[in-house]
Amino acid sequence: MSQVLRCTLLYSLGMGGALFLCLLLLPARLPGTTILGYAPNWLLIWLVGWSLRRPIPLAVGVGVCLGLLQDSFVLPPEAGIFPTHALGLGVSGGLTAMLQKQRYVQEDFISVALIVFAMVVICETLNALQRTFLGENLVQVWSAHQRIALSCAVLTSLWSPVLYFPLTQLRHWFYRSVHLVNKT
Amino acid sequence: MAQVGKGWWRYSWQISLICLGIYAAFLLRQGHSMLLGEIYAFLSRPFQGTISVQEYLRDAQVQGLEARIAELENQIAQLQSLLQLPPPSKPQAIWAPVIGRSADAWWQQLLIGRGREEGIQPGAVVEGQGGLVGRVTKVGEHSSQVLLISDMSSQVGVMVSRSRVMGILRGQNQNTGLVEFFVRDADVKAGDIVVTSPVSSLFPQGIPVGRVRSVDVNKQxxxxxxxxxxxxxxxxxYVRVLPS
Structure with a gap:
């Protein structure tokens, strides 16, 4: 049993560490990771990697939590409850969990990259909708949406294997070791 | 395999962890905390440059222009003393390295590596090479968040330097901004220099902001x-933070 506990602890540490790294990568503009000054949405890659094959409410909850964290990083004090990233990330987490990847999609980088692409577009569209309802200039918001959604989606999906590969390796290692312990 | 519990009870600890996480994140967000910015500033410290003003200004042309500005400023000071106007106070600027950009594509921000400890206050005006950059919105111990003038929520009162026509500059999330003028027959043409307006409450007067690229005179x-x-x-x- 202590073996299982140790594996769980290591697994949680690995996942948590990756999440922390993703949060800290958000304001960084590493060479080669920018288009038009926009950076990949690392948080969303982590969320998609975590949400695949998880219960939907858990994925939504984690998405909301990550959204609030990103809010605390970005929003100036004069901003209200909206616009919030919790909405976009919550919906993306829920939708990803709903995909039930093992049934419909092959487990490879291409399909994950495609899911990430779609989720970035959904996330940015929800951001643009929030800004529209807050009464910002329609033309500006939606022309910015076009630019942001496309460049972020391309960047994020291209960079997703960098994060997704170690995370799946970690997850496979965890389930393999827990399974081995349970067998013996 | 261990016997799995019924229904949602097997996820109870995960759900409670997530609820706790949401609560903590909400507290961070509502408290306008700079916690993440501070951690980022601390971890990126080995990669930050150290500021040497001499190095920054080594370009000969810059030095020549600075000398001319100094000469003009001296002339202005003399003229003002002749008119018996009170001398404008010259605040000591704080140089700060840019350590990060906005953590989201919808906001145009900078993260700078100087904070409350170095004397930066919320609302301080930030200048860079060339002109106005933005203003400080959140301050941590050793890092601050700067809202750029290119952000869609940013509004700056500006004036056309040549004709003294005033307007409001709004960011467009790009390298350009949109100025809406207050008067119908605004005397503006492409190439005019735009500076901060003397009636602006957030920015001091006369900081260069931009150059007019095109004018839409038919706009209502x-x-x-x-x-x-x-x-x-x-x-x-690097940017220069003027104390508020």
């Missing part, structure tokens, strides 16, 4: 102009 109710920012907002490495 008043003409609009597209302004290119003078400061290269996407390439900034």
């Amino acid at each position: 109710p008043a003409p609009e102009a597209i302004v290119e920012f003078l400061a290269p907002l996407g390439l900034l490495e």
